[in-house]
Amino acid sequence: MPAVISVEALTRKFGQLTAVDGISFQVEEKTIFGFLGPNGAGKTTTISILCTLINPTSGRAIVNGHDCKKEPRLVRSSIGIVFQDSTLDKDLTAYENLVFHAYIYGVKKQEIRKRAEDALRFMGLFERKDDLVKRFSGGMKRRLEVARGLIHRPRVLFMDEPTLGLDPQSRAHLWEAISGLPKEHGVTVFMTTHYMDEAEVCDRLAIIDGGRIIAQGSPGELKRSLGGDIIFLKTADNKKAALKIKEALGITPGEKEGELFLASGRAEEQIPAVIRALPDLVLSVRFQRPTLNDVFLKFTGREIRQQDVQGPDSLKEDLRAYVRRH
Amino acid sequence: MTDLNAIYVIVMRELKKFVREKSRLVSSIARPLIWLFLVGAGMSRLVGPRTGMPYTRFIFPGILGMTILFSSIFSSISIIWDKEFGFLKEILVAPVRRSSIVIGKSLSGTAVSSIQVFIVLMMFPVIGERLSFFQVALTLLVGMLVSFSISSFGIVIATFYENYESFSVIMNFIIMPMFFLSGAMYPVKLLPGALKWASRLNPLTYGVDALKNIMFHAGAGAMGPDFSFTLDMLVILLSSAAFVLLASVFFERKQ
Numbered sequence: 001m002p003a004v005i006s007v008e009a010l011t012r013k014f015g016q017l018t019a020v021d022g023i024s025f026q027v028e029e030k031t032i033f034g035f036l037g038p039n040g041a042g043k044t045t046t047i048s049i050l051c052t053l054i055n056p057t058s059g060r061a062i063v064n065g066h067d068c069k070k071e072p073r074l075v076r077s078s079i080g081i082v083f084q085d086s087t088l089d090k091d092l093t094a095y096e097n098l099v100f101h102a103y104i105y106g107v108k109k110q111e112i113r114k115r116a117e118d119a120l121r122f123m124g125l126f127e128r129k130d131d132l133v134k135r136f137s138g139g140m141k142r143r144l145e146v147a148r149g150l151i152h153r154p155r156v157l158f159m160d161e162p163t164l165g166l167d168p169q170s171r172a173h174l175w176e177a178i179s180g181l182p183k184e185h186g187v188t189v190f191m192t193t194h195y196m197d198e199a200e201v202c203d204r205l206a207i208i209d210g211g212r213i214i215a216q217g218s219p220g221e222l223k224r225s226l227g228g229d230i231i232f233l234k235t236a237d238n239k240k241a242a243l244k245i246k247e248a249l250g251i252t253p254g255e256k257e258g259e260l261f262l263a264s265g266r267a268e269e270q271i272p273a274v275i276r277a278l279p280d281l282v283l284s285v286r287f288q289r290p291t292l293n294d295v296f297l298k299f300t301g302r303e304i305r306q307q308d309v310q311g312p313d314s315l316k317e318d319l320r321a322y323v324r325r326h
Numbered sequence: 327m328t329d330l331n332a333i334y335v336i337v338m339r340e341l342k343k344f345v346r347e348k349s350r351l352v353s354s355i356a357r358p359l360i361w362l363f364l365v366g367a368g369m370s371r372l373v374g375p376r377t378g379m380p381y382t383r384f385i386f387p388g389i390l391g392m393t394i395l396f397s398s399i400f401s402s403i404s405i406i407w408d409k410e411f412g413f414l415k416e417i418l419v420a421p422v423r424r425s426s427i428v429i430g431k432s433l434s435g436t437a438v439s440s441i442q443v444f445i446v447l448m449m450f451p452v453i454g455e456r457l458s459f460f461q462v463a464l465t466l467l468v469g470m471l472v473s474f475s476i477s478s479f480g481i482v483i484a485t486f487y488e489n490y491e492s493f494s495v496i497m498n499f500i501i502m503p504m505f506f507l508s509g510a511m512y513p514v515k516l517l518p519g520a521l522k523w524a525s526r527l528n529p530l531t532y533g534v535d536a537l538k539n540i541m542f543h544a545g546a547g548a549m550g551p552d553f554s555f556t557l558d559m560l561v562i563l564l565s566s567a568a569f570v571l572l573a574s575v576f577f578e579r580k581q
Contacts, residue, residue, distance in 0.1 A: 051419055077328075077421035087412040091343055103335035104420040106328035 004029045004156055004188045005050065010059035012045050019045040021211035022059065027156075027190060027204070030182040034202030035192040036292070042211040043192035044084065047160050050190070051081050064155045077105065080149030080187075084160040086141050090134035094125055094144050097133060098151055105152035119147035123177055139170025146177060150185060157181060159191040163198065175201070196292045205292075207299060214299045219292060226290040226298060229267035231274060233260040234283040241281045248277035329426040336417075336430030337437055340401060344438050351442075354400075358393045358446050362386065362453070379542075382453045384549050387537035388510025390469060393442050395505055395530055398473050401435035402480025403496060406487050418577070425574040428481055432570065435477025436470055443469040457541065464540050468559075472533030475562050478569035479529055485576035508534045514552045532561040 005027035012020040020042040027033040035043050048054045049061055052072035060067065066074040088097050098116040107115060120126045123143040133141065142162060149157050162178065163171040179201055181187045191202070199205055199219065206216040215222060233253070235241040238260055242253050245262065249270075253262040264270040267287035275282055344350065362382065366389075370381035408414040417427055447465060450457050457465070483496060507517075507525040514525045514535075525531050536558035538551040551558075 053415070053419060073421045073423075076419055081419055083412065083415055085412045087414075087416040089339070089408075089413045089416075090411065091346070092339065096339075096342070100335050100339055101416070101420075104328070104332040104417065104422055106331060106421070 002029055003027060004064055005033070005190060006062045007046075007050075008060045010046070010049065010061055011057050012042075012049060012054065013057045018211055020049070020056075023206075023208070023211070023213045025206050025213060025216060027188060029155075029188055030186055031203035032179065032182060032189040032191065032201065034199045034205045035190070035208055036194065036196075036199045036205050036296070037192075037208035038194055041208045043208060044160055046208075047158055047190070047192060050075075051079065051158055052076055077152075078155045080152065080154035080157045082142070082145045082149050082157070082159040082162050084164060086145065088133045088141055088144060088148075091132065093130050093132055094120065094136070095129040097144065098148055101148045102151050107152055115151050119151050120144075122150075123147040124173070137170070139166050139174065142166060142170070142174055143177065146174070150181075150187065153185075154187065156188045156190055159189065161192055161194070163193070163195065196296075199292050207296060209300045215295065222292065222295045223290045224265065226294055228263060228265040229287045229289045231262050231264050231267050231271060231285065231287045233262075233274070233278075233285055234258070235260060235278060235281045236283060237281060241278050244277050244281070245274065249273060329422050332420065332422040332426050333430040333433060336427065337434045340404075340431075340434030341437055344441075354393075354397050354442050355445055357396060358389045358442075359449070361392060362389045362446075362449070366453075378547050379549055380454065383455050385511060386450065386453060386455060387541055388508065388534050390443055390446060390465070390537055391472070391508055391510050391530055391534035392505055393446050394439050394469060394473050394476055394533065395501060395508070397439040397442050398435040398476040399480040399483070399496070399501055401438050402431060402477050403484045403487070403493070405431060405481060405484040406490060406492065409484075410489050423574075424577040425570060428478065428570050428573040428577065431481055432474050432477040432566075435480065436473040439473035439477070440466065440470050443473070455541065461540055465537060468533075468536050468540065468562075471559075471562050471566070472530070472536070475529055475533065475566040475569065478566055478573060481573040482569050482576065485573060504528055504530050507531065509538075509552060510534050513548055513550075516548065529561070529565045532558040532565075536562065 003026040005025075007026070008024050009022050010020055010024070011018065011022050023042075023046065035046065037043055045054070049056050050063055050068060052068050052075050055069050060069075062068070063075045064078040066078070068075050089100070092100065095116060098119060099112055102112040102116060117126065117129070120129050123146055125140060125144055125147065128136070128140065133144065136144065146157075146159075146162070149159075159178070163174055166174065175198065178189060178191070181189050191198075193199055202219065204216065204218055205222060206213045207222070208214070215225070217225070233241065238255055238258070242255070242260060245260070246252050251262050253260040255261075262274075264287070267289065271285055271287070275285070362385065366382040366385050369385075373381045405414060408417070444466060447462065447469075450462075483500060487496070503524075507521065507528050508530040509525060514522060514531060517525060532553065535551050535553050536555060539555040539558060542550055
């Protein structure tokens with residue numbers, strides 16, 4: 001499949017600090033690409049370059065066939081963006097926010113109404129379309145932003161930590177919509193996250209730390225790079241079973257707390273063979289698969305901290321109201 | 327085409343919000359009327375008979391200038407609000423020219439300000455001013471041009487500030503001096519040397535002067551306009567173009 005985003009040796013410095021340090025990657029069409037890394041790893045800087053908000057110090061970024069530095073307008077017209085902080089106009093209604101967006105992206109007038117209503121329905125906000133955005137919850141605002149990001153039919157939708165600060169239910173709701181985008185709307189999704197469970201659903205992942213990509217691949221590939229799954233067996237006779245496994249599969253299983261265990265590439269493929277090799281001996285089987293957290297731990301030597309960040313929006317709104325009163 | 331749509335929708339957004347916030351309209355009309363009737367009435371006792379025209383009539387163009395100044399700049403520095411609350415990003419990543427955004431924002435200020443100018447202007451019979459239909463129409467037209475110029479100036483200012491704390495700085499160090507040095511309250515020609523120069527650098531001076539040119543009859547003497555109408559219009563038009571250009575450049579500048 002053709003690459004819709006292609007990044008080569010991209011570097012961005014802010015004074016002394018190198019926020020992004022020579023990264024390269026490609027994103028295939030109609031997939032979900034995840035950028036996984038801790039805060040300050042360079043995720044937002046990368047997304048800002050791809051969205052043409054800032055220029056790279058060196059290197060190249062091509063989105064939908066256009067150079068982000070040389071042809072920013074062409075890039076902008078083919079992408080949708082959901083920023084980390086809300087960029088909605090809270091004094092307008094949900095519907096008005098969408099109409100505003102449709103106009104500045106040059107959507108044909110006679111299509112605006114239908115597209116706005118479709119997008120609101122898709123994100124489950126149709127009943128609230130004429131409410132002012134300031135009355136929306138955090139989850140609804142985020143969904144409205146996704147709806148807005150889709151209304152001009154972009155090829156790529158960028159999302160910077162789309163579920164940050166949302167409660168679990170809103171996260172699930174939003175995530176359901178996001179995961180349907182490639183198939184239902186033909187949109188490629190590029191998202192940053194530091195949630196492992198979200199990274200798990202991406203088609204491909206790049207793990208970024210300290211401005212560099214330290215590993216990339218599908219979640220499965222990344223996990224297999226740790227040496228694959230481990231199968232645990234409870235048997236009627238461990239010694240006999242160990243021998244039979246060695247005969248049939250050429251692997252010598254270990255024994256721990258009354259259980260046999262053996263390393264395996266993909267456990268679900270190997271388990272039937274193991275059971276066939278041990279007729280009437282197996283009492284129970286389980287297997288453990290390395291998690292993305294294990295992957296991150298292996299490549300960086302530490303775990304991603306799962307911070308719960310409160311959105312700064314509500315504070316800002318209070319301040320704004322204060323300033324207006326005085 | 328996209329750019330025209332963008333300009334249109336930026337103006338519509340401003341108007342929609344303006345209509346929605348009734349208190350904003352009321353307070354924006356109240357300010358010039360308070361100046362006109364309270365300050366004007368008090369001062370006219372001091373500077374009355376000798377000068378050839380009542381003080382209230384003298385400051386009327388200046389009060390229109392004040393209406394333009396406050397509403398245009400307030401409308402433009404709402405960009406700082408948009409910056410603070412993120413909405414500006416939504417506009418900046420859109421596939422439209424920076425200059426279209428600036429023009430859209432300037433026209434927003436112009437629209438909002440023109441509505442207020444119209445309301446304040448209609449007070450002319452109350453202060454004993456007699457204006458022909460032509461004078462009223464020309465005042466409105468020039469008022470729009472001045473509004474556009476001051477709005478685009480406001481955008482240049484807004485590009486320098488990141489948050490609303492700067493609001494009082496703008497109020498005290500830009501808006502108030504601009505108002506007092508515009509010839510609104512006293513003729514520019516009566517100012518001492520340094521201030522006279524400062525007022526000549528003030529774009530609002532020419533706007534107020536143009537309005538004086540339209541409203542005052544010949545023989546106003548020291549209270550009359552300071553420059554010719556042609557010079558006023560030239561400065562207004564050229565400064566508008568310069569401000570739009572400057573603001574576009576400042577917007578384009580990336581970190």
